[in-house]
Amino acid sequence: MEKSVRGIMVLICMAFAMSLAFYVVHGADPGPLQDFCVGVTDPSLGVFVNGFFCKNPKDVTPNDFLYKGFNTVGDTNNPLGAKVVQVNSTTFPALNTLGVAMGRVDYAPGGVNPPHLHPRASEMLAVIEGTLYAGFVSSNLQSGVNRLYAKVLNKGDIFVFPQGLIHFQLNIGSTPAVANVAFGSQTPGLITVANAVFGSMPPISDDVLAKGFQVDEKVIEALRSQFWSDGESHQYSWI
Template sequence: MTRIACFIVAFLALASSFASAYDPSPLQDFCVAVDDAKSAVFVNGKFCKDPKLVVADDFFKHIEAGNTSNIFGSAVTPVTVNELFGLNTLGISLARLDFAPKGLIPPHTHPRGTEILTVIEGTLYVGFVTSNPANGKNRLFAKVLNKGDVFVFPIGLPHFQFNVGYGNAVAISGISSQNPGVITIANAVFGSNPPISDEVLAKAFQVDKNTIKYLEKQFS
């Protein structure tokens, strides 16, 4: 066997070992292993319907405009595998985003999916922040979008959408997971159950505990 042939065989063997060891992308925050099958719950995806029983409506969903009469002036209507069963195993989902004038979708992340947003109506100021760099300065990538504009939010990075126009705005977001998850930053930090220690938060945000208690009340 020539040296090149030996290299190819070794490379293929190594690639095969990587492929067999790679886990599928998670579709929930955690999955605790159990030895007893009777205690197990199938959550990483869903059980599949008998193909003979599948109908067109399994792949169909009508989306109404969301109610924006809330403190943020926005509404998110998700279409994940939980709302549209035909998405199971396809690795995609979407959401309709509705905004009242000056409506905001606060900074949040999708731990399991990259998001691509298209503006249908109105004008949005959107952006995302990079992960912690070596110099300690996270970069903001932001842009004002108009009807027909598209913007991408990389997987796991904090991002936001804000209606800077004087009328209503609508956008559609496609996400690269059937169950991308959402972590709204302020809710997670100040509204967790049980709450994070005031001492931890005060030191992390470099404010006094009274400020932390005030913020916690807003998200309790």
């Protein structure tokens, strides 16, 4: 009898723990409380709904859900030979609360979208024109290495970059290339490895970087001198 009671108590405790876990997970990521929330920059022009300032629904028109210019070829005349056009909740307010974003990447021959990561979203890349070499690097494995997953992509191919992992694309063809990217967040964010390591403000100590990369400080100084300007690197930012 005592064992039966004890078994019942264990089952009750397990059921309670499972229901609590479900509640915590469910409560951490609530769904939208309205059909849409077209973002506004001036709070006086909108209403506060579900944690965001939204354009008053009675003032929303079909034009709010239309984005034009995605077919515009990006200017790749820069040190990297690539240009990203952002379509996120900042540049397209209708995406606010919808959890998606897009982008267009143009590459000159030899152009590169340098190693970077998106802290808040996974990414799907579809090649529209050209040939790209693209890949991502895994987080640290138990063996102490980071595995590279990379492929040569042709027109019509799609490649996925998992959230938070460093990835890149390089145009290995002799003609310009174009890719469209999609994100599972309205603000995927961006950390470009070179920007973060060699271009932070204030800068990371040369001593830290020299020891971290196991090179002489003169090498770090040389790398800093090759870093592109803020005006040029800003075109690769994702808010």
